[in-house]
Amino acid sequence: MSGEYNPSPEGNPSLLARRNRFQTALVKFIGRHTPKCREVVRILSQSMDSKLSLTMRIKLRLHYLICAWYQRYEKQLHELRKFASSVPDHVDDFSADTLSPAARERLKEALREERRE
Amino acid sequence: MQSPKIISPTPAATATVDPERWVEEHGDYLYRYALLRVRRPEIAEDMVQETFFAAVRTSGSFRGKSSGRTWLCSILKNKICDHFRKLGRETSFTDLEFLDDELSHKFVPQGFWNHEHGPFEWKPEAEVVMHRAEFWETFRNCLSKLPQRVAHVFMLREMEGMETEQICRDLNISPNNLWVMLHRARMALRECLEMNWFKDPQQESG
Numbered sequence: 001m002s003g004e005y006n007p008s009p010e011g012n013p014s015l016l017a018r019r020n021r022f023q024t025a026l027v028k029f030i031g032r033h034t035p036k037c038r039e040v041v042r043i044l045s046q047s048m049d050s051k052l053s054l055t056m057r058i059k060l061r062l063h064y065l066i067c068a069w070y071q072r073y074e075k076q077l078h079e080l081r082k083f084a085s086s087v088p089d090h091v092d093d094f095s096a097d098t099l100s101p102a103a104r105e106r107l108k109e110a111l112r113e114e115r116r117e
Numbered sequence: 118m119q120s121p122k123i124i125s126p127t128p129a130a131t132a133t134v135d136p137e138r139w140v141e142e143h144g145d146y147l148y149r150y151a152l153l154r155v156r157r158p159e160i161a162e163d164m165v166q167e168t169f170f171a172a173v174r175t176s177g178s179f180r181g182k183s184s185g186r187t188w189l190c191s192i193l194k195n196k197i198c199d200h201f202r203k204l205g206r207e208t209s210f211t212d213l214e215f216l217d218d219e220l221s222h223k224f225v226p227q228g229f230w231n232h233e234h235g236p237f238e239w240k241p242e243a244e245v246v247m248h249r250a251e252f253w254e255t256f257r258n259c260l261s262k263l264p265q266r267v268a269h270v271f272m273l274r275e276m277e278g279m280e281t282e283q284i285c286r287d288l289n290i291s292p293n294n295l296w297v298m299l300h301r302a303r304m305a306l307r308e309c310l311e312m313n314w315f316k317d318p319q320q321e322s323g
Binding site: 048067072086110111 | 136137140144145146148149150152153158162165166169170173174190219221224227228229230232235236238239243247250253254256257271272274275276278281295296299300303304306307310
């Protein structure tokens with residue numbers, strides 16, 4: 001790794017790898033002119049909550065061309081959302097905790113009181 | 118444990134308002150939900166109680182609107198928000214320090230992924246995984262490792278689908294703080310699920 005880090009190593013499944021001099025130059029160019037992965041994960045998270053500017057979306061598309069991990073990370077953010085939004089349907093898998101019989105009785109008693117008023 | 122989790126409108130509960138029956142039918146569900154959100158049993162119990170009280174007080178407006186559970190749950194969510202709002206006023210907001218290195222070892226100094234620590238492919242697919250009760254245990258454990266308020270923010274956004282503007286207003290935090298917290302929560306959860314579920318051969322057994 002001399003000086004410049006190779007964002008696109010051997011066997012990289014991303015579209016642009018360093019297969020020839022032209023691609024290598026392109027990979028380096030894109031690597032220099034798009035946000036780095038560390039920044040990209042931050043931006044991807046933000047894209048889950050607000051619409052990114054057109055310029056940023058273009059930069060991300062370019063980054064995607066040279067980065068093996070971009071798509072996977074983005075997909076996992078969406079899966080995380082899917083998991084989280086399904087939690088209410090799986091609350092009973094989360095725990096078998098129950099209201100204690102005492103708490104249940106207290107609750108019913110309090111509700112009876114409340115209704116009488 | 119394998120009973121269908123779909124919230125079914127319970128005709129009996131919608132026709133007649135019987136709080137004691139609510140307690141029987143929805144008490145445990147609400148308690149578990151509250152426990153996940155506020156973590157401490159005694160607080161969760163309080164939340165459930167307040168929910169039922171509010172429900173009794175306004176039950177006139179309830180009949181036939183939505184399923185009993187959905188309605189009770191929406192009251193509970195509001196109570197939980199109140200709880201965290203109060204908490205926010207009493208203590209300083211230090212959760213931004215959580216994961217402040219943002220797992221920097223995963224990246225080389227130039228900012229690209231360290232290829233040995235790139236995201237692992239999640240298999241099987243989310244749809245398959247979600248049918249496993251053990252998965253939800255893992256998910257719960259991962260959630261419980263987040264600082265409570267970070268978890269609150271994450272669940273408001275991703276579990277309850279609240280808009281970011283509303284979360285900021287509600288908790289009186291800046292959009293930037295919110296984004297930082299959401300990003301770190303997502304990062305930490307992603308990492309935790311990867312380590313404890315997707316990379317764990319144990320999930321194959323059972």
